[in-house]
Amino acid sequence: MSEILFLDGARTRAALEPRRVLEAVATALVAIGRDEVSVPPRIAAHTPHGLLGAMPGHVPGLGLAAKLVSVFADPARPGRSSHRGIVALFDETDGRPLALMDAEPLTEIRTAATATLSARALARPDADRVAVIGTGAQARAQIALLAAVAPETPVRVAGRDPGRAASAAALHPAGSVAEHIEDAVRGAGTVFCCTGAVLPVIRRAWLAPGTHISSVGGSHGPEVDADTVRDAALFAEWHGAATTRPPSGAHELQDLPSGRHVTLLGSVLAGEHPGRRDEDELTLFKSTGHAALDVAAAHVADTVARAEGWGTRVTL
Template identity: 35%
Template sequence: MADALPLMKSAFIQLSEGRARVPVRTNLNVEEHHGDSLIMPVFLPDQARTAVKVVSVYRGNPSVGLPLIHGVLLVLDAETGRPLSLMDAEYLTALRTGAASALATDCLARRDAKTLAVFGTGVQARFQVRGIHQVRPLETVWVCGRTPRNVASFVEEVSDELDVPVMAASPREALANAELVCTATTSDRPLFETSMVRPGTHLNAVGGYRPDMTEIPLDLLASATVVVDHRASCLAEAGELVQAEARGFWQPSDVHGELGEIAAGTLKGRGDQNEITLFKSVGNAVQDLAVAAFILERAEAMSLGTRLSF
């Protein structure tokens, strides 16, 4: 995670400066099986690599003992198009998503924030906590989940790993104490009410990636400073933004800016201690390639991996 943070900063700056090439991803919706397969191509000039990620999100998988997310990432040489590596993208996706929230938290949250509420108990939620703990050493974590067994597993694993008190809580209990919030679910309805959010809170909303999905109450956008990973992608795909605009709570011109602009220092982040800030991410392929290029470089240096001939 510590290695991933500077990689996210570089990737988002390249994205916001228009140097990265990221076509709009294709979403193959498999409605009858409650899943989506996303095809995500990208070119990062600083890494001299291109890549294509195929990631599937099947919402019924956890109930049958399978991961919510499956994925692979193909990395190619940008100069020749030669395939360089094929990687498991399940871990990669969780790592880069957690690192992006960590970067956003470092750019937008109060410097003294040390309490976190996390919604969700899966792999993504775990990496959210790991990422946040890198930039704001946490004193307490509250977790909100629908399945008691999964909540108990989350509490035990994360508290042992980070040596931080982790407690199960209702949304109201968690938000009454939290200065930081992460939502990492596939919910199609808000997970809490706007009135529960304290002044000065920073939120990372990373679970929703379709216009019909929303984790954040729509009226919260009217009072929050909204920062996105990529303006065009979020305005097309982020359910919170799409639905809030349709309901008249918010409009696209209200986007404060992109994370890369703040990371580069060309745009101010938090304005004051009582401001509510919201980072909305639908995920971007620059995140995947930035981390994958680093992993590939390390693997080659350490002679790791299996060599294939095409």
């Protein structure tokens, strides 16, 4: 008989303390860069309407976890998809199941944390203006995390729906709305792309010298244009972002010319790679997600929830 902790969506979200998630995700990224994690290739079962993916992983010191996530078209939002799932955390020493939690808020904040860490590591030190492109759940999670860790940095939000853009911008004390995506991007030192785009949403011509772009969307197509990819130094969570086909790999990083190299973000965070080479260099971090990051966030949620006495304990 073993007892597990069940966290519903609200408790999962409350237990994902932003600064602790940032710290744990940084640890996981460094472990990925050093090839210290155990993460098998992603698998999925497909139906005529969507898929169910499985992402198990182990990060030494953070734990052993697996995410099951379904990705289905959302009839209420044409052109968009829903992501629903659960994350199960296990004891890494004896294999006991420890906790079961909602995958949606966990995925949102670990993705936002990864993007934020990329900006901290790769953006110019004087980059004092941020653009967030997108108005959906991931964009809102990114804005909320920036509000928690950088509340004084101006954030301009742009998307297809001005009302949703205004609602998202209101999550940040220094948030504002740009009328067009180009208006938000021009002059920004850091650009976070958080969309469900199938075609590029930003253009190379809009980017000032030294801009950092963090692209976490584009699961169904390229979010960043080919000219930006051509001119930027490229970074990712794992080498598979460039060496595996979508959806595991990134659309933007497929079939790179000979000699193009993708640097792991964890190597930069560990001080094993310099990252940005000069003030005018464009840097592009392309995120595809990684099971080790789910492990990191699940570890934080479990630790915080137990300390606060949150959740329901269930005996199996």
